[in-house]
Amino acid sequence: MSQNAIELKDIAVETKQNGNGLSKLRCAKFLLICLLIDVIVAIVLFGSDVTKFTELLPNFPLFDLLVSRREKKTILVWNSAHRIETSGFGFGYKPFVQHRCEVSDCILFDNATLSVWQPLESYDAIIVNMHELWESPTTMPIDVYVLGNIFNWTMTYRLNSDVKLLYGRIEAGPTAPKTSEETLKMIERTRLPSSKNYATTKTNLVAWMASHCETNGLRETYVQQLQKFIPVDIYGECGNLTCPRNDHWISYPECYTMLEEKYKFYLSFENSICTDYATEKFFEVINRNIVPIVYGGANYSQIAPHHSVINALDFTPEKLAEFLKMVDANDTIYNEYFWWKGHYQVEAGIDQMTGHAFCDLCKKLHEEHNVTKYYPEVETEWHADKHCKQVISWETNQSSTISN
Structure with missing residues (x-):
């Protein structure tokens, strides 16, 4: 088994052993109390207009989580959050509003800076960036045969993905x-x-x-x-x-x-x-x-x-x-x-790629959060010899x- 697969299968174990993260959370208790006081004052001032309030806050997902009045699905980018297909969307709650997502009640976290705030099992979705998975299978550096029984959904350029991460799309207009x-x-x-x-x-x-x-x-x-x-x-x-x-x-x-x-x-x-x-x-x-x-x-x-x-x-x-x-x-x-x-509208570029993908992911989390699904193997869809x-x-x- 490759080192990448071992690390992926150890995620659940690491969650239970994440004592260091919890310790850091306790150390940040005083800061959280101060922030919470500010949040309470702001809610009194702004009432239910949470969107207007969050525009005044730093682009930091923790603020979004603290001021949330409705249930928000939390999404953690487990690794390589700096890659353009993730960073191009942005982090926190505001990007879901800015992209006019049909369902915007989600918060996107970067594991590199925010994993200390919540244990892994508390997230509704964890995105594992397979580095080259958004490129073709011929350039993927990971042995796909060891990735069975790990993933629930896929988020790729393939049209049969659970969440489509497309380089572009062409939509028919009303006169098409x-x-x-x-x-x-x-x-x-x-x-x-x-x-x-x-x-x-x-x-x-x-x-x-x-x-x-x-x-x-x-x-x-x-x-x-x-x-x-x-x-x-x-x-x-x-x-x-x-x-x-x-x-x-x-x-x-x-x-x-x-x-x-x-x-x-x-x-x-x-x-x-x-x-x-x-x-x-x-x-x-x-x-x-x-x-x-x-x-x-x-x-x-x-x-x-x-x-x-x-x-x-x-x-x-x-x-x-x-x-x-x-x-x-x-x-x-x-x-x-x-x-x-x-007669047709072409969408191209990173903004549309990430916007559609993360908006769809957010909507799917709210609609199918009780649906159990997993991939027993991924080579059928992702081995170069097959596709x-x-x-x-x-x-x-x-x-x-x-x-x-």
Whole structure:
């Protein structure tokens, strides 16, 4: 059994032996009394307007717990709370209000600073960050075979997760078509002279931005083959081009702005071809005025509007190059890929990822707190051999081959 699994299974034992934490709690008794006096005075002043009161308090979950008049579910981030998928939401009670959660009666704690205040068994949920679990199974450093009978719920990018932690989502608006016939009519409207021409400012064909140059999905091999037939401008560590402050997609969107102004197509290539695995490489791009060429294991027909992306796995590199040349030569055909703009809403980025996930978790805790569930094993859903594929050949004179 790995050390990680031993530590996870020892959580319950550690809870009972958490004498040091309780000792620290007693040492903080005087501080708590002082805080409680302040809270009582504030409640007298503000009455039931707890939200207004908490806005005046430090962003410290203990205050939220002390002033709570209604039952609040407590959530503890057991480890690695600094990671962006947790810290991007924020801690305490206020983030649930700020994100306008349907059910906001929850408090999120960081174990690194607040585990001394409550014993583990008092929390309604404990989030164990598996470090790379939000990435694909091919990059997960933990032996999933030893993780049985530990977890009750999952919170990942997989669409069948108990709580979805998605890199992005595309929602149909009120004017989105309801049938395939309506979709075809909307596509036809892009051919009208009055329709927007998305190709006007674009002088280059294909761009790709990447920092991981050797991947499990062999996307770099596909790109190398594609370059034999059409030019591909490569930004980042895998190429010789740079763009404004492109060191991290979360903080600096300037690069994507430059790309959508200059290029017609972008290679939204995932580093792994795994079930449901669609990251910011896709959602950040489809949110722009550029056509994404996808390469991954997600069902893009399920998560994206019809005729909005080009799937590289439907082509050999040579055939894809021929297809892109054809679309590039005809603005009418190119503009059809943008028919859906204005009818669908794209959400991308950390704020939406964490907002949806923690709001859903809070709601689920209130609705299903008496439901008993656990996973006897997780390898069925999380072993790379079961849910990831590797392209083993990109010969241009034959169809692409994919095998487990």
